[in-house]
Amino acid sequence: MKKILTTIAASGLVALALAPEAHAQTADRKTAIGLNVSAMQYKGNFGSDYWDFSENKYAPGITFSRYLSKGLDVQLSGNYVEFKKDAPNGAPYFGSRFATNVVNVNLGLKFKLFNDDSPIRPYLLAAPGLTYTSREGTIFRNNQTINTDEDKNHFDLFGAAGIDFRLGDAVTLFVQTGQHVPLNANIDGDPARDDNKFDDRFLQHTVGLNIALGKAKDTDGDGVPDRKDKCPDTPSGVAVDENGCPLDGDKDGVPDYQDQCPTEAGTAAMQGCPDRDNDGVADKDDDCPDEAGLPALRGCPDADGDGVADKNDKCPDTPAGTQVDGNGCPLVTDADGDGIPNDQDRCPNTPAGTKVDANGCPEVDAEVRKLEQPIRFETNSTVIKRSSYGTLDKMVQALKDHPEYSIRVVGHADSRGTDEYNQGLSERRAGSVKRYFTGKQLDPARIVTEGKGESEPAAPNTSAAGMAQNRRVDFRFEFFIPNAPQP
Known part of the structure; x- marks a missing residue:
């Protein structure tokens, strides 16, 4: 049994390597196929092997399952085993024996506990089905040898409990124990029968691997399936977190791909940049980041409103409306005689006779x-x-x-x-x-x-x-x- 478990675990690692983008069976990937091996233990007129692992009969099996909801799957399974046993010493079975091939096909519901992402998920399985038996055997009784060869089908009642272990995004290891009760089956061939319909039955202890098929839907292609994606419309190429949302390194609510200051917490209005003086000019563009100012003056204040920032204004108290020079001081002459005082004339050296606009500059055509x-x-x-x-x-x-x-x-x-x-x-x-x-x-x-x-x-x-x-x-x-x- 230990060797079998080791083989299955190794197979799981191979499956993970071959399917790195797959996910375990969920609402995104609804179909799974499983391979397993079971230890079967007979119970009947020749005695009971229940829980006697030295009497195990090993059986290969396969399962196909389909996700129905977060708590329910439908599962089709099949397995084959041969039960062989000599009768116990003593009357009335001395010298009797049987070898019965048993094929089971079961279809039922798997009731899952916990959520899809849990690494360990217990479950219950109720899966009625069909049992086919093909028996070769003899019964020695009253000094007579009776041939008990027979092939027959039986309705099978099967219930089990198990645990799924997620090995990775693609593969689930499961262990399961259940009992098959094929109604009216006579696995050992003994003609002496009770009135009930389940003289002969058997336990099935199973270990196996389920591999999910298909591909999870991921509309925005960010590697997070839509079922888990809290930001399903993320632009292509944007780095996201485990919830599918764009990364926001400074936690200011502005994602890094839109954040002009991705390492400093800021505001959405400032495209993710800080604005210490709250003047509407981001600190990175603000020549006076600690004084509220004007965007036109790169965030610097202008107390007299002359268009020259206070830090450069040599005449900081110029009356409102006065034309000033680059130092913020008034211009009071009309050097070019165009009727526009120098403090208002943007072209103070216009040639005489030139038709000018309100700024004292030549008119535009x-x-x-x-x-x-x-x-x-x-x-x-x-x-x-x-x-x-x-x-x-x-x-x-x-x-x-x-x-x-x-x-x-x-x-x-x-x-x-x-x-x-x-x-x-x-x-x-x-x-x-x-x-x-x-x-x-x-x-x-x-x-x-x-x-x-x-x-x-x-x-x-x-x-x-x-x-x-x-x-x-x-x-x-x-x-x-x-x-x-x-x-």
Whole structure:
């Protein structure tokens, strides 16, 4: 028996090596095939071998099973054994013997305890079936030898209890003990019978291997079957945990594949990055991470609102609306005589007689101005639609034809989400367009971006159509002034 168990365990290891992606029989993999060997112990008129393992008769067997529910399988099994025995010494059996081939086929229900993933699962089996006996034997009685050869079929009652041991994802080792009661069977051939129908019966002690067939359904292909997958729509190639959900190393609720700061706990609004001063600018992009500031100034404050961060402002108390220089100090002259004071003139050296715009710069050609058409985006998206490429390419060509021009790219968002999030989203949309332009070999210095968040809607945010108009980027051609401070 020990040798048999060793052989079966070794077979299990081979099966695991050949089927590394398989799973034990579950709702995912419903069909299993099993091979086993049994120790059979006869009981009848020639005596009882029950629990006497020195009298074992060994029998090969096979099973086919089908998963019905987490607590129930249907199982078809078959085995063959030959019982051979000489009668015990003494009357009335002295000199009698028999050799009976027994074939059993049983179909029944397997009642399982514990859940599918348990490494140890006790069960009960109720499996009626058919027993075929083919007997050769003699009975010596009253100085006569009676030939007892006979072939016959019998209805078999079979019940058993057992335990499944999971050896791995593919193979289950099981041990089981049960009793066969083939009704009216006469295994030993003794014509002396009791009134009941189960004079002769036998125990079956079984050890074997069940191997699950098929493949578990895994819709997103992450290696975790759908039955266990708590995130069944994970994008292809994303690393997942045992529950099928994307890894989140810093435990901030933003999965690593979407987390711009995967080693630092942050917020979803900041794409997984921290924002210590809660100003809507992630610390990694914040030049003043411990002071709440403005996204346009990389997170730095601007107390007088002149567009120059306090840390660079040499005139920090400039009155509101005053045009300032790069140091934050007022410009008060009109050097080029175009009627725009230097503190408001972005082109303070425009040649005399040049027609200028409100910023004091040469006006943009009217035909070029007609190209200033907004482009729109999907909800919460910074991806440029292909349908917008034609509009953008016309602007690219205008900039190439007019090297004296720059273009201002202004991103907007609809009202869904927080003010801080929408501000960042509008800036990212403007940045996406800038990358498109610079990808067309335009000087990045000629592409000025800013974000307005949800502060300048093109239509009321009270309908889907209105919000669709507000998810946009607007454009404004301007006179290009290299190294000029931006308003």
